[in-house]
Amino acid sequence: MYRAALSALLSHWWRHPLQLGSLLLGLALATALWSGVQAINGQARQSYDQAARMLGQDRLEQLVPKDGQRFSQDVYIALRQAGWLVSPVIEGAWQQGDVRVRLIGIDPVTAPSDVAPDGVTGAGDLRPFITPPGQGFAAPDTISMLRGVTGLPPLSPSEGLAPGVVLMDIGIAQTLLGVPGEISRLVVVPEQPFRQAPLESVAPLLTKSAPGGQADIARLTDSFHLNLTAFGFLSFAVGLFIVHSAIGLAFEQRRPMLRTLRAVGVPLNVLTVLLAGEVVLFALVAGLVGMGLGYLIAATLLPDVAATLSGLYGADVPGSLSLRPSWWIGGMAIAVLGAAVAAGQSLWRLRRLPLLAPAQPRAWARASARGLRRQVFLAAALAVLALAVAIWGRGLVAGFVLLGAMLMAAALALPAILALLLGGAERVSKGALALWFWADTRQQLPGLSLALMALMLALAANVGVGTMVASFRLTFTGWLDQRLASELYVNAQDEAEAARLRSFLEPRADAVLPIWSVSAPVQGAPGTIYGIADHATYRENWPLLSHAPGVWDAVAAGQAALVNEQLSRRAGLSNGDMLRLPDGTEMTIAGVYSDYGNPQGQVIIAVDELTAMFPDVPRLRHAVRIAPEKAPDLTRALIEEFGLSPDNVRDQAAIKSFSLGVFEQTFTVTAALNVLTMGVAGFAMLTSLLTLSTMRLPQLAPVWALGLTRARLARLELFRALMLAGLTMCAALPVGLLLAWALLSVVNVAAFGWQLPMHTFPADWLRLGLLALLAGGLAALWPAVRLARTSPTDLLKVFAHER
Amino acid sequence: MLLSVQGVAKAFASGGAHVRVFSDVSFDLGAGETVALTGESGSGKSTLLHICAGLDASDSGRIMLCEQDIAGLSDGDRAQLRRDKVGLVFQQFNLIPSLSVMANLSFQARLAGREDQDWTRALADRLGLSALLSRYPEQLSGGQQQRVAIGRALAARPPLLLADEPTGNLDETTGDGVMDLLQELVAETGAGLLMVTHSERLAGRLQRRLHLSGGGLV
């Protein structure tokens, strides 16, 4: 019985391969976008975890310097001699040409057992590890990245190490980093002895840091990944619209068959199980295809994501993908779950389908009218939720709830709005044909509404994200012009060269401005402190968002500090508040400046204050003011006469283009996901129209019989699709702008710590509107052509079958 | 007794009102007996047929099909009874559009697990469908479709055939041809036949006639 009934059910799909295709493809696309984003996020998180697990940071306490600077290893010896079982670690960036890695030096003799990743304990012995040239361990990817790079010890592969990290002995690392006798932090061995001197008396500059306290990267990048997840989810939702509509249509088309099956003796439960099994089967097939596509998407996007993460957050994520079983299971689960959600309504209807319901060609439409009312209520509820979150919500999650509720409310309300518009048109239309056209369009709405909702979501997301990115670009470019006011930026290799450089530039330039900084914790989070000279460059150009009177004089006098917007928002500090600096002194905040693209807090103080506070601050980077036309000559002089490496002289334009490059990269992935979502929505439209067109002959045949040519009917069908797409675009526009506002004023502030002014770009909307028309038109074209080519006999059959 | 209907009543709820269709309907149908059920439109003759098939439930009364009271059966058991004991022919053919003629013919027999290919082919031959076996329902004329439906109903050799206006969708000539075949095959297989029709002429071709009027059999 099962086989016979199943073969009857499945035979439907072989007779309607297009429907089957759209169901499978819709589900595959939904799974692909979702699992692709998950693969990217998973890869990145794995890297963060690896970095956090390194040297047992996730489970061992550490002693870290209060000022965030390196400290002498004498402190380490003093602690050991005071009974503290600690092991030293040195960390730092090492660069050769364009290749940059993080060196981590450890002392294998005092390090607690099992702190280093597997593989490091493999072969060799201690002597080559600790005596020059030493031995390095790195992830295989890092080793291939370092091929051809000289200056590092011989490298051995270790899978457990985070990307971009080279692990070696502390002595070797100190030498390579040029910081002999210095260490970054101390790992505390779990078992400490009986007698121990208090930490404050031995190393007053160090403080205990709880396990896992170093995983800042994961926190910083959370917003980025939430962003990706939100887009993945949006695409998934759009894909589910397709699946839902395909399954719903298939159910409608098979309604008589289901009835016949039951009449000839297939029990309802068997039928339910078979239909559910069918859905699961499709979900598995489509899920597998989707996982493959998702892998492709992730593998294509990952290099951009990795570049963004390293450019924006300094987080190292490998550019290649490694897949975990959890990803596969998760992806297949989401495919099955999605299919179940999409099929749930149909299965529920099957259970309630009366065995002997009279033939009801418009039953579905009537049921949908009830659905429409429910949908409007749901939309209203979601809109209220969005409003409430907008008023009272705080933080990133609230921001995304706002976005989600807003988008869903708009999408759910769309069919009702369209029905209202079409009903109005119907009332005011004069001719019989026009009346029929509007009425018929309205009747088609239930069948098309899912596709139109998908299109609306994609369009609104496109408008919103496009507006956000473009607003950001405009603001960012203007900000760069202010921020990068100097003509040249030069970098010295060491202090001696820097001193010579300053005296070389003194007579040749209008001004040489130090750009000296230290990385130090500010208000309890990692940050940077800059020292600046008192110069017109800053007074005239610096992008201050707000400031106290006489701000620059106060800063120059060492009485006040400037903070960036991120720090101001995060720590709730504004002008006139006191800022606590790492050395314990406090300074008044005299101004807040915008600092886009930087996830960390930043402080600006007078350069003399900085050097007093941190005597060892590297004095290597400088900005040079000179008449713009003289800049190329000075650059040449710096390279040829002074002998500065060309890598260490950059003009304003080069830095600007580099900054813009980083900026553009940040949104590459967003843009790619946007395009994919749009494609999925266009596809939803196509499949809906195609499936509808096969059901529409009974509605079209009478009109044909009453004297309209097939070509004219086809043109009307095409026009209908274009009109619906156009109306959807009109409805999407305000939603998109609301979305842009939420992204700029809520999500950006929560995720990155900066607020951006919103700009509007009507030309972009026009382009997008045309794109929507194109998508709708292309989707309608094929069904229209098919209609125009339908043979009169087929149309006549309608009458024969319908009595 | 093949089918025994005793004191069956049925009413519909319509706009809050309780509309009685018929009540206290009783009749018997023996093996091999052919009975016509006539009545005006809305007299409930189709409903009565559906109740006999277990497709619809009566409000009261007893229906014994092959010595089994179908009132107390679950949906699954009723479905099994239909698979095994009943052939159904509808006015609107109700073929499965995505299955070929051959697959439609053998469908119920396969469901019941009693497929007899020789018999199915013989049936197809008798019904004049041999040349059409690989076609799909939409490619057939109405008369051809109804012949497929009759074949499907008889392929499992059920003891009882229930037909609801089997020629209602067909012109007179075609309808008569279909009717001839139906009667011949019923006679050959020894099945009992209960056929709903509004045609006096067709009713007259069967052994016995029940007329439903004014909410009861007359």
Added chain:
Amino acid sequence: MNVKVLFIWVLLSGPAFAQGFAGLGTEASGFARPERGQVLSFPKDHGAHPDYRIEWWYLTANLKGEDGRDYGVQWTLFRSALAPDAGQGWAAPQIWMGHAGLTTPDRHFVAERLARGGVGQAGVTAAPFRAWVDDWQMAGATLDDLRLTANGTDFAYDLGLKADGPLVLQGDGGYSVKSASGQASFYYSQPFYTVDGVLDLPDGPVRVSGNAWLDREWSSQPLDETQRGWDWVSLHLEGGVRMMGFQLRQTDGGAYTSGTWIMPDGTAEPFGDGVLTMTPLKTAKVNGRDVPVQWRVELPGRGVDVTLGALNNAAWMDTLFPYWEGPVGISGSHTGHGYLEMTGYD
């Protein structure tokens, strides 16, 4: 990185662990070798000899508490060179290992410290004398007046040591032969310490006093490749006589024995292979191994025929290279107390 694994790299550069206890039986190319006739000079030789592969400062003390109980204390600093060449700072190829033991009749406490040479975490200076690793140290103006500290997770001690006798050169003027094929080390002792101090135990501090014995030894290959381990004793006998004795057990079942008879005034008489006999009388299961905890020691020329019994059978040093080291009581022809060390019981 697993320190244990590293240490196995360090000391096992030879083909297999079978090469004698702690890899001490392996080849020593490039390192200095002890030569007979070389005169030791003090205080210089109290310090480290980095051109030799292995060296130790080894102190054991038999103590009696104010509570009347017997205690034993061990404090050892090992130096192991990974290479004969001298590197500076972190590049110095010297690894230091500290062992501290404290034995009571019913408990045995162990602590271990590891350190790199070259950065000041561990080392030895000759004058003023200071041997240290982390917060553990044995230090004083001279070797005759020392303060000894160690600190573990569940115990600590702080003892004052005063020598009331001279240094004793073992073997031939400090040249101590360790096998028939001529393996040797430089070896001298200070067996005349009196001790006064405090043991910090989980139950509270205990004031103690007693005797201690310091051994100094350095070499590059003290074991023959056929030797599997050793049994070593230092005994304080009734009447002020001290005796050192050891046997190096061979793979063929035989042993190479040696020892020194030390008069109360410090006059030392070494005796060569075969004079001393050491016979295990009773073994105990310690950390899953069968370890002799009662010995018969005979030195017929001096009328010595004594039985040594462990104060606590469980004096197992569960360190990177595990061994047994604990205080013993002496009965038989002589009475007294001493320390027993046994290695290579795997």
